[in-house]
Amino acid sequence: MIWLGIESSCDETACAVLKDGPVVEVLSNPLYSQIKEHSVFGGVVPEVAAREHLKKISSIASEAIKLSGISFSDIGAIAYTAGPGLMGPLLVGASFARGLSQDLGIPAYGINHLEGHLAAAWLSAQDLKPPFLTLTVSGGHTELILEEENFKYTAIGRTRDDAAGEAFDKCGKLLGLGYPAGAVIGKLAVGHNRKFHHFPRALKGKENAEFSFSGLKTSVLRYVETHSPEYIQENLGDICASLEEAIVDILVSKTVWALKKTGMKTLVVGGGVSANQHLREQLQKYCVGHGIRLCFPDRSLSTDNGAMIAAAAIRREKEHALLNIEEVKPWMPLAP
Secondary structure, eight states: OEEEEEEOSSSEEEEEEEEOSSSOEEEEOOEEEOHHHHHTTTSOOHHHHHHHHHHHHHHHHHHHHHHHTOOGGGOOEEEEEEESSOHHHHHHHHHHHHHHHHHHTOOEEEEEHHHHHHHHHHTTOTTOOSSEEEEEESSSOEEEEEEEGGGEEEEEEEBSSOOHHHHHHHHHHHTTOOSSOHHHHHHHHTTSOTTSSOOOOTTTTSSSOOBOOHHHHHHHHHHHHTSOHHHHHHTHHHHHHHHHHHHHHHHHHHHHHHHHHHTOSEEEEESGGGGOHHHHHHHHHHHHHTTOEEEOOOGGGTSSOHHHHHHHHHHHHHTTOOOOOOSOOSOOOSOO
């Protein structure tokens, strides 16, 4: 069956066409990123995001169909993000999906955005079976969840305040790197001194899997306030390397604690920050040394995209557990 996946939870308008079968194929996966519209504000403005989704969603869906080499009449089902996310953008995607399903006479299924991030990794490892530990790390989420059979989720730990991706972006803004800053920090950090400055690692050493990044942002703010712009610019690579090291150190140490606590031998990582090369290297180093299977999404599927939403629906359908989340909600955790 051919699936159309629609993602509009934040600032990417994304649609994808996937073909189900013994091996699921991504036939197309175009998206429109609103970075230009939001960069002037230094972050995502929900009302602006919703308006941009309204402008783009129809053309992105048509582009997905064209690139896949099919027609709308070939689509058998639609999967769209029902939450979590920004309410206005979510409603744009949900309304479009439901209207299209009515026009085509096919079902539309509301999908949890967080399941989508995990399904993005599943697309690269379709033999993956639970139980396994999951790390979802993005601009809006940082959490460790245990997934067991029949999509049973148990929270192991999550952030108490900010997400890791948000910490990258806001710290980058303080350093004058603009928005978004995560990828820029990663590039500037390459080959530089990760011990140049010791930024704080909140909750490290605590016997839990909880995260906290608000103190790190405050530390970067104080650092910028107490050093000249010239000093910051001259040492920007080393500062970025030290900042990246602090965030990755916390993510890895808490994940290692959760792996030991749960006894899991498979780790599935998803979300935009999963594209970070230093994070990948450090998790890979630990997992290889301890006989743990590590599953990352392809970098092209790390950020929000339509393919991950369709993949989440297909993965559930294969396990005879496909559900339709009818109510669109900005808060929709996988586990309480």
